Amino acid sequence: MAARRSLTALTGVVMLGLVVTACEDHALGTIELRTERESVEVLSDPSVKGCHRFREGVVHVNNQTLNDIILYTTPDCTEPKGAESVYLPTETSDEAVRSTGLWRSFTVVH
Template sequence: MRVRRTLAALSTIVPLVWAATGCSDTSAGQITATRGATFTQTISNPIHGKCHAFAPLGVDRVSNGLAIDIVLHRGASCTDPVGRPSSYLATTLTTSAVVSLGLWHSFSTVGWGPPAAPN
């Protein structure tokens, strides 16, 4: 009967260990943001659940190279001025700002994607 107990213990513990080693607070990939043809900003592996700022003057084009979706905000600290809504950007897509609504100044991540490799 000893084999059954050992097997039962391993079948319970091993998946928990795998799950714990795969967890990460970062979102794997890169966000590439530009303003015109003269400015490019790249943010790699942003921390999940945190607001991330773009350059102080803002950006007008964003490419989402993360494994998860993001929300682009027109205000600082992931806020949006009245009448200037946020924009949802799914993974692997690129979008450009509507000039009349203003530039994007920050973004936040949405949901949990596949785990990032620990650094």
């Protein structure tokens, strides 16, 4: 009986490890976007790797993932001279202001 419990516990630990490892490549949750034309888009479980380009300029972002994100006004996740990115923690939202321009891309903080 003790061997069976040990095997069950070991199996549970291995499964948990596989789930955690699989989730490392994605920010679990959603990012809700509102574009300049008032259309709403939802991105689910975005990859934590690389730059993510928005289809069009975004005026509002609601970060409902388990990771923080960084918003950029450029399509390639770079900061042009004199401009700044916006750090958006998990479970928060932000609106673009006219002086900085629309958001064009984002990266996930990992």
